[in-house]
Amino acid sequence: MMKNQTSKRRCLLQQINEVSFAVNDILLYLDTHPDDEKALAFFEDVSDRRNQLLAEYAKDYGPLTVDTASKTCETSWKWSQQPFPWEREGA
C-alpha cells in the first residue's frame, strides 16, 4: 500500500517534470519568436496542463510551489516539510 502510494507520487512528479520542461523550452523559443502561432498554442496547452498537475500534486501529496500551498487544505504548514529534491529518493 505504502509502496504503491510512493510510486503514484513519483509518477505524478515525473509528469510535472516533463510538462514543466515543455513550458520552459517553449518559453525560451517564444522569447525570440513571439508571433509563432503554433508555439503560442503549444505554450497554452502545456502551461494549462502543468497548472492542473501542480494543483493535483498539492492536493494529494503537498505543495511543490507556494501558489499551490493553499490547495492542500491542511491544518499545518506543509510547504516546509515537503521533501527537498536532493534528498534520498523515497525518504
Added chain:
Amino acid sequence: MWNYEKRLQYPVNITTPNAKLAQFIMSQYGGPDGEIGASMRYLSQRFTMPNRTSMAVLNDIGTEELAHLEMVSTIVHQLTRDLTMEEIENSGLGPYYIDHTVGVWPQAAGGVPFNACEFQSKGDPITDLFENLAAEQKARSTYDNILRVVRNIPEVADPIRFLRAREVVHFQRFGEALRSIQEQLDANNFYAFNPSFDNPCKASCAPEAR
C-alpha cells in the same frame, strides 16, 4: 523576483557515492565555465540590453541556469553522501574534506575557488552576447569532458546529458538575441556606437524595438 519550486529541473538520484567524480563534477558548480558563473553572467548583463527580446532571453536563461546550479550541486551532494574515510583519503578529495567536510562549496575541479572574474558584464550588448555564445560552448565542452569520464555510470551520465543539451539550446537563443540587436543597427557598421551607452535604453520602450 523569484519563486522556488520544490523539484529539480531534471531528476537526480545517485545511489553510489564516488569522491573522485564529485571533485570533477563540482567544476560545473563553481568552476570557470560552471553554472554559478552562467547564472550570474546573464542575470547581471540583462540590465543593459537594448531591446526587450534580449532582456527576456538573458532573464529566462539566467533563471534556468539557477535550476542547473541546483542540479549540479545535488549531483555533488549525492556523490559525497555516505563516503567512508578511506574513500575520501584515497580519492583526492582529502584537501576539500579538510576545509569543507562534504558541504557543497563552489570551486573548480582543480581547487580554485569561484570568483566573479569567471564571467564578464561589459555593458555592450554585442560584446556580452558573443561572450554568452562562447560561454555556452565552453560549458558544453566541459560536460563532454565529464561524460567521457562517467560514460559507464548511467545514474550520473543521464542528468549530465540533459545539462549538456540545454547548453546547445541556449547557444541557439543567444544567437537569435544577437541578431535581434544587429537588425536594429547599421548593417555596414554594427560597432559605430554602443547601443546601450551612446544611445541608451529609450529604445527598449519603443514598440518597434520589441
